[in-house]
Amino acid sequence: MSHRMDRRTFLRGAAGVSVALPVLECMLDNHGVALANTGDVPCRYAIVFAGQALGGDNWEKNGQRVGGKYFEEDGHFIRPAATGADYELTTPLMPVADLRDDFSVVSNMAIPWNASSVDGSAVPAGGAFRDFHGGGASPLLSGTRSNTYNFASNGITSDQVLAQNNPGSLYDSLVLRAQPSWYLGGSSYSGRQYLSYTGAGAPVEAQTSPQTAFMTLFGNFTPDNAEDAARLDFELRGRRSVLDLVTSKRQAILGKVGNADRIRLERHFDELRELELRISGIDPDVAACQVPDDPGSDPSIGGDNAGQGSSDIDTNTGYSGEDERARTMVDLIHMAFVCDLTRVATLQISVFQSHMNVYQVSSDLGMPIRADLHEVGHNGDQETNGQLPVSTMLGWHIDIWGDLVRKLRDTPEGDGNVLDNSAIVFMTEAGHGLQLNDGVSPNATHSVEEMVQLVAGRSGGLQPGRHIDAGGAHPAQNLISCMQAVGHDGDTLGEVSGRIDALFEA
Secondary structure, three states: OOOOOOOOOEEEOHHHOEEEOOOOHHHEOOOOOEOOOOOOOOOEEEEEEEOOOOOOOOOOOOEEEEOOEEEEOOOOOOOOOOOEOOOOOOHHHHHHHHHOOOEEEEEEEOOOOOOOOOOHHHOOOOOOOOOOOHHHHHHHHHOOOOOOOOOOOOOOOHHHHHHHHOOOOOOOOEEEEOOOOOOEOOOOOOOOOOOOEEEOOEEOOOEOOHHHHHHHHHOOOOOOOOHHHHHHHHHHHHHOOHHHHOHHHHHHHHOOOOHHHHHHHHHHHHHHHHHHHHHOOOOOOOOOOOOOOOOOOOOOOOOOEOOOOHHHOOOOOOOOOHHHHHHHHHHHHHHHHHOOOOOEEEEEOOOOOOOOEOHHHHHHOOOOOOOEHHHHHHOOOOOOEEHHHHHHHHHHHHHHHHHHHHHHHOOEEOOEEHHHHEEEEEEEOOOOEOOOOOOOOOOEOOOOOOEEEEEEOOHHHOOOOOEEEOOOOOHHHHHHHHHHHOOOOOOEEOOEEOOOHHHHOO
């Protein structure tokens, strides 16, 4: 009598070596349909966050002043004019022009709010409290309404939903932050530094040191001494036939199947042995999973800005090498994904209401701005403000997100690459529209209207390469879509339900 066998069955031997079995009769139902998918390749999910809005206060989407000169010019606001695949890249998307077939722009999203009441009890489900910045944080991160001005999330965030329901790697999630200091004397983060929550009011502390993150992930990845002996041992074990390592289990399974399946299995093992003999004569390429370079000492932490206004910003304060820190953290997330150390990650480049001094970064981008990131959205500096400087800094954040997307795309996996098995989200703190605080002023940075997110990857049938008008969908619905793309079977996040189907339509 033959046994019914699951399609996910493997023969496992020493050191985790496994042999996938061919499709056998005992793995099929009476109609010849596989009983289960193999699910061999892990799916990855990441959020990269920018603590800024999409537009400048009191500036139309085509208005800007650069170097004291005012002009009107379209194409700088992040949302493209056309939808579909043939849209024209806007200024903040230019740094990822080479990736346009690998991501989609999801625009015209909004968080609901009560325009007639400032009472916390009047906030609708999944809605924002009418006091930005904190009032929009909870619904953005967790799909759960905020009934106060504070920054705490009132529900579990998408990354932690996946981390709790997707065990199988060494770390449930990786939570990193590139901005290590608040930079505004006389006040504190007060929750602005949190992006990940395991539940209501339960934030996950982010790691801000690239060196500490490196040592945590890879410090024990290779022996501290006797490296030559360890390398030789690894090579010898690698040369040993995978079939030799599973001999006893192979014999046991042959005794459990029918005659037709036994013949099919023996043929499969013969083909594996032939393949091993061919491979043994080939010099293998460098494995995709490898220890990244040690980043060395962290960049020094800058002191507080002299004040909040642009006229008070000095050029040598309020910056701690966030560009270098963030790009190193991207390297760590990339290799942690490739080595399956984790399948879920968040990177907060800049915190909510960020007061990071942008002078160094903007100067490197050819547009020196003497202001912190928060003031860029409101006033810029005395000569440079409006849409173009906002989009320049937005493009800097997107470029860092693009580094991660690019590395995943360029890392082979199976018949494709790691990005094929990923959903990588870029989100900002705010949109550009009606002032949340007063419900009247247009073209405001304190807005949860006209929000835009980017989604890269092809996991779960995502169809990238397009600009999608979400028609007022909640930003949490975009996260739900990406959660489902990496295998989550739920349809809600906090108080928000439903996904954006267009992300999966060719």
